[in-house]
Amino acid sequence: MNQRLIAKLACVSPSTVSKALSGSAEVNPETAEKIRRIAMETGYFKEKSKRKRHYTNNKSTLLAFLVPEVLGYYYASIITCLKNEAEAQGAHVAVYIYDFDSKKCRDLISSILLRNAADGIILFSNLKFNEKPDIPILCFSNSGEAEFDSIGHNTKGIVSDAIDYLKSLGHSKIGFVGELHTMGMEQTFEKCMQEKGLPFREDFIYVINDRFEGIGIKAAEEILSQKERPTAIMTAYDEIAIALIHVLMKNGIKVPDDISVMGIHNIPSTIYTPLPLTTVETFSEADYKAAVRTLLDKIHNESRGVKHIEIKHQIIPRETTKELK
16 A cells, blocks of 8 residues: 555645645645545555565564553553563553553654554553554553453452451441542442442542542542541552551551551552551552553464453451451
């Protein structure tokens, strides 16, 4: 497939195709979108990428990682693991940050495709596409219902196991602390509490419009203002739990005697806090390596079928939770 044939299919001139595929503002958006769609459907980008590697004698595979942020340890640790495995397999990596903005994510993917900037994509999201990109994509999807190869946590399993652990310690008044980006986990928490016959209380749900430690600080302030408080709290991730515990204890609330607290992800600092944090281990090096190999297999061998890798998890009991007396 070449630009002359695309021009014929799109009923435009070859020069218009050239401008549209280079991102020129001279072509109106509707025509440019039509041309890009035809190029994708006919495999133009894939063929161009192969020709480019052949003429430049560059045999190395380039993978694009699209990640929402790199501020926290969670995403940074996963990217590092994926990068190390990709390089061990002879590939190179480029990282793009889309700031939890789905439009920005789509624009980045379009740019990558237009510039033939990658042979495959690892996407930290589960976007739906009107037109399926013609290069292999592996996405992070907790449901396993993605249209591409995917990897993800069993969110319900994590939340359910965390609640079961707190329940085994005698807790039924269990709260949840999260943020706007973890609303799915909060909804899962509500369903699991109800399924287990435990009381779900809206006043024990603290969804804060902030990030990382700021969430824990503001949630602790809300808890301190309440006459009745939960006896145990599950947080969406460890940084929240660490700050939450700090503010509670600074204001006379004993952890875990008054309130048990647990996090998720088991970041390294959780073992070195004044009270080592009870958490859920969600990092699996073996699973992340398998994800990279799955994508590379799609690129090099054009294997068919859709594969989902479920990331293993386990409860790590430490000193911030105890049996309710």
